Amino acid sequence: MSSLTVTDEHISAKPAKVIQPVWVRVMHWTNAFAMILMILSGWQIYNASPLFNFSFPREYTLGGWLGGGLLWHFAAMWLLMVNGLAYLIAGFATGRFAKKLLPITPTGVLHDVRAALTFKLSHDDLSVYNYVQRTLYAGIIVVGVLIVLSGLSMWKPVQLHWLVTLFGDYPTARYVHFFCMAAICAFLVIHVLLALLVPKSLRAMIIGR
Amino acid sequence: MAKRSFLIPGVDKRLLIKDSIKTMPDVTRRRFIAGGASLGALTLLTGCDVVDSSSADALLAKISKFNDAVQDFIFNPDALAPTFPESAITKPFPFNAYYDLDDAPEVDGEAWKLEVRGLVDNKKSWTLPELTKLPQFTQITRHICVEGWSAIGSWTGTPLRDFLKLVGADTRAKYVWFQCADKDGYNSPLDMRTALHPQTQMTFKYANEILPRAYGFPMKIRVPTKLGFKNPKYVVSMEVTNEYKGGYWEDQGYNSFSGS
Numbered sequence: 001m002s003s004l005t006v007t008d009e010h011i012s013a014k015p016a017k018v019i020q021p022v023w024v025r026v027m028h029w030t031n032a033f034a035m036i037l038m039i040l041s042g043w044q045i046y047n048a049s050p051l052f053n054f055s056f057p058r059e060y061t062l063g064g065w066l067g068g069g070l071l072w073h074f075a076a077m078w079l080l081m082v083n084g085l086a087y088l089i090a091g092f093a094t095g096r097f098a099k100k101l102l103p104i105t106p107t108g109v110l111h112d113v114r115a116a117l118t119f120k121l122s123h124d125d126l127s128v129y130n131y132v133q134r135t136l137y138a139g140i141i142v143v144g145v146l147i148v149l150s151g152l153s154m155w156k157p158v159q160l161h162w163l164v165t166l167f168g169d170y171p172t173a174r175y176v177h178f179f180c181m182a183a184i185c186a187f188l189v190i191h192v193l194l195a196l197l198v199p200k201s202l203r204a205m206i207i208g209r
Numbered sequence: 210m211a212k213r214s215f216l217i218p219g220v221d222k223r224l225l226i227k228d229s230i231k232t233m234p235d236v237t238r239r240r241f242i243a244g245g246a247s248l249g250a251l252t253l254l255t256g257c258d259v260v261d262s263s264s265a266d267a268l269l270a271k272i273s274k275f276n277d278a279v280q281d282f283i284f285n286p287d288a289l290a291p292t293f294p295e296s297a298i299t300k301p302f303p304f305n306a307y308y309d310l311d312d313a314p315e316v317d318g319e320a321w322k323l324e325v326r327g328l329v330d331n332k333k334s335w336t337l338p339e340l341t342k343l344p345q346f347t348q349i350t351r352h353i354c355v356e357g358w359s360a361i362g363s364w365t366g367t368p369l370r371d372f373l374k375l376v377g378a379d380t381r382a383k384y385v386w387f388q389c390a391d392k393d394g395y396n397s398p399l400d401m402r403t404a405l406h407p408q409t410q411m412t413f414k415y416a417n418e419i420l421p422r423a424y425g426f427p428m429k430i431r432v433p434t435k436l437g438f439k440n441p442k443y444v445v446s447m448e449v450t451n452e453y454k455g456g457y458w459e460d461q462g463y464n465s466f467s468g469s
Contacts, residue, residue, distance in 0.1 A: 049356035066356065067462035068269075074464065075272040157353065158290045158434045158469045159283055170351060170359055 019126045019204040023090055028205055030083045035184065037062065037076035042181060044069025051178055074155075081148060088141075100129050101138045109135050123198045140187045147180035273464050280466040286402055290433035290469070293349045298416070299360035302352075304423040305437065306391070314390040314443045318427045324446035327386075330377025337427050341413050343367040343375075348408060350433035352440070353469055355458075364431040365414035370405045378449045380405060386454045387430055390443040397441050397456035399432065403468065408433050436467040 020028075041063050043056035048066040063069035091097040112131035115121040121130055129137065153163040153173045167173040195202045203209070304310050322334040347365040373380060385404040389395040403409060412431040413420055420426045425442025432440050438458045448454075459465045 045357060049354065049358040067458070070355070070464065071269040071273055071462060074276055075269055078272070154357075156280075156283070156469060157351070159285060159288055161288070161291055164291075170353065174357060 017127070018208050020208050022208065024096070025205055025208060027083055027087045027090070030079065031087065034076050034080040034083060035188075037072055038080055039181060039185065041069045041072035041076065045073060046178070051175065077151065084144060084148065088145075091141075097138075097141075101134050104131065104134050104138060123201065126201055126204055136187065136190070140184065143180050143183045143187070147177060147184065150174075150177040150180060270462075273462075276464055277466040280468045281400065281402070284402060284434075284468055286406055288434075290350045290408055293351070293361050295349060295363065297361050298349060298363055302360055302362045302415070302424070303358075305354065306442075308392060310423055312392060313422055314392070315422060316390055316427055316443055316445075321427050321445070323428065323444065325376050325448075326446060327448040327450045328379035328382045329373075329449050331375075333376075337413075340367070340411070340428070343372065345413065346410070347414075347417070348410065348431075348433070350408065350431075352433075352437050354437040355463060355467065363416045364410060364412045364429070365417060366410045366412035366428075366431065368407060369409045369411055369430065370407070372411055373404065373449070382449045383451045384449075384453065386448045386450055387441045387444050388446045388448075389441050390445050391457075393457070395441060395443070395457045396454070397439055397459065398454055398465070399430070399435075399439065400466065403432060403434055406432075406434055434469055436463075436469065438463060439467050 040061055044061035044063045045066065047055045047058075047061065048069075061069065063072045108131040112121055115130075116132050121132065123130075149163060150167055150173045153160055153167060154170065154177060157164050157170050157173075164170055164173055167176050195205070304313075306313065318337050322336055323340065324334050325332055345365050345367055347363060349361060349363045351359050351361050353359040369385070370380075373385070378385075380401060383401055384398045385401065386398045387396060389397075399409075408431075410431040412425070412429040413427065415421060415424045420429060425444070428444045429442045430440055430444055439456075453465075456465070
């Protein structure tokens with residue numbers, strides 16, 4: 001644990017540089033808000049016709065009933081999609097994706113996963129992502145794109161039938177949508193845990209430095 | 210902060226709750242009745258209502274209207290719902306309604322007449338033998354329920370647009386509004402562009418057999434470009450109108466366009 005928590009000495013010693021530019025911070029928290037609305041309302045919708053032998057507890061659903069859950073889901077989707085699209089465009093246009101997330105090499109990933117599991121992965125320089133971070137952040141962007149595409153194909157299976165074909169058929173798109181949600185929830189747990197273990201990374205996402 | 214129930218304005222809360230709890234397991238039912246249909250998780254996470262329920266309701270209703278407009282805009286009248294071979298048909302095809310099969314309407318086919326009202330030249334009512342004389346087509350399409358499940362079925366009948374032409378309907382009107390024989394009176398508006406879609410059908414047969422009671426005898430409107438609840442069964446009248454007259458589920462908060 002002690003190797004993961006880093007003191008503030010490094011930062012206060014030299015002039016603080018901006019780690020997370022303002023557009024990243026705004027879009028990050030907008031996405032977090034929209035994503036939570038989507039997940040909680042999505043669980044409400046799932047409960048109307050569960051894919052598996054379980055339902056989500058009512059306390060963790062949004063909307064009160066199926067109709068309410070759908071209203072929330074189809075409202076929050078605009079926030080999620082507009083913000084997500086802007087993030088993708090900005091990420092590519094500013095070169096942030098290329099700079100922060102690439103390259104991802106198998107040896108690098110293996111090395112850093114081993115280091116992380118033995119609590120030896122350091123976060124000395126917050127502006128450089130290690131290979132575990134790169135893999136998770138690039139991966140979650142792909143999952144984000146997939147969950148929107150599978151969602152759109154469930155919303156408009158006739159108008160966007162070519163999109164449905166991409167997933168196979170309508171029921172398969174439903175499963176893809178579900179598993180993407182599961183992946184995002186798993187990411188959320190790890191992401192929040194790690195942010196709490198390295199508080200200055202959380203601070204950087206709030207005030208930028 | 211007092212808890213306020215999350216419901217759509219104008220909806221009979223007790224009726225809605227009665228409908229919803231039917232589908233819930235016992236424990237959930239009790240909790241639901243005790244807690245009301247609140248914002249649930251958000252309230253739980255923050256310990257108070259993060260948003261005033263009634264203003265959230267109003268905003269959500271507004272966004273749903275916006276979604277109607279978006280869906281109308283992207284609706285392509287020539288885009289056909291995928292069709293399937295007979296081998297793909299879901300067996301048994303599920304019965305689905307807000308009541309049990311035992312409570313489904315029993316319509317007397319001999320006495321039944323389809324009433325045609327509103328902006329049409331010929332307001333004559335149609336008997337079942339008169340209607341089934343019209344040219345019929347069979348299509349095997351996927352029925353998608355608002356709940357998420359789907360099933361493939363085979364429906365046979367007359368394209369609604371041919372019938373609208375036959376009765377001299379004003380196809381510039383905004384809606385065709387259907388009324389049904391379901392208990393509590395089911396109804397649903399269909400936007401004119403969807404009514405004129407080549408696959409929108411007045412259905413008299415399921416799987417090449419006379420439409421059984423479970424699937425809407427004597428007539429169902431099969432709309433493969435809409436969610437299931439916009440496919441009314443046991444239809445008794447249609448009205449061509451410019452007025453938005455609401456619908457059984459639409460009034461309770463389901464998105465009105467609900468197109469696929």
